Amino acid sequence: MHEADLNGTVRLIFQPAEEGHRGAKMMIDNGVLAGVRAIAGFHNMxxxxxxxxxMKSGPLMASNDNFDVTILGQGAHAAMPEASHDPIVTLGELISNLQTIRSRNIAPDAALVLTIAAVQAGTTFNVIPNTANLRGTIRTFNTANRDLAKVRFYDIVRATAKMNQQTATIDWDRGPSCVNNNAALTAVLSRVLKDDFDIVPAQLCNADDDFALYQECIPGFYGFLGSGGNGTLHQSNYRCDDAGLTYGARFHELAATALLKWVRA
Structure with a gap:
């Protein structure tokens, strides 16, 4: 493709830090979407x-809220637990109690994941520590359920800590909303790409992507491009086939041309 053949301006975004919710926000804050009227991208699968x-229109990837909880107790000798307010006991109770958000506050047919992915407490076998920590994430496709999960999370953490004569601090990182594809743009791209790609229906994915922040500003499309490897995302045995790079380049070429026509229609 030659630049002279483009009926308008195409902007390629080379974004850092997709993990951690910082990259897209930083790019937007620095004006990357100024004058941009539509956007398209993909994630390898x-x-x-x-x-x-x-491909699919509407919600594709979940919203993301990350939490970091520190329980503040009172340490003691492990053989003298009566002198402590044991934060490890509270930590164990919280791991179970927080799962009731999904099982007892969210409708069974609604998608919501609450995962505690990291716990830290203590350093040796004979000392009850002063503090314990847990970290994790909440993913959903529904704004009301997202807000409800946060309210219940704070209630449960504070009440469980208080019940055990302790306190807790909560660091809440509100990430992107769900990736939500514009229906009209998705239909246009489906027609344009069908001769070069094997188009299949996309399944909802509980992973998140800060591409959603671009879609909060302008119409956008995001898809999953096959990379023909093994494992899945974030697994240690993840591998991809470099042949997929050719299709990635072709996607951007066709999508850019289609988007220029779409925004001028």
Missing amino acids: PNLPVGTLA
């Missing part, structure tokens, strides 16, 4: 064959 593009 090793469980899809090279040449495959998974």
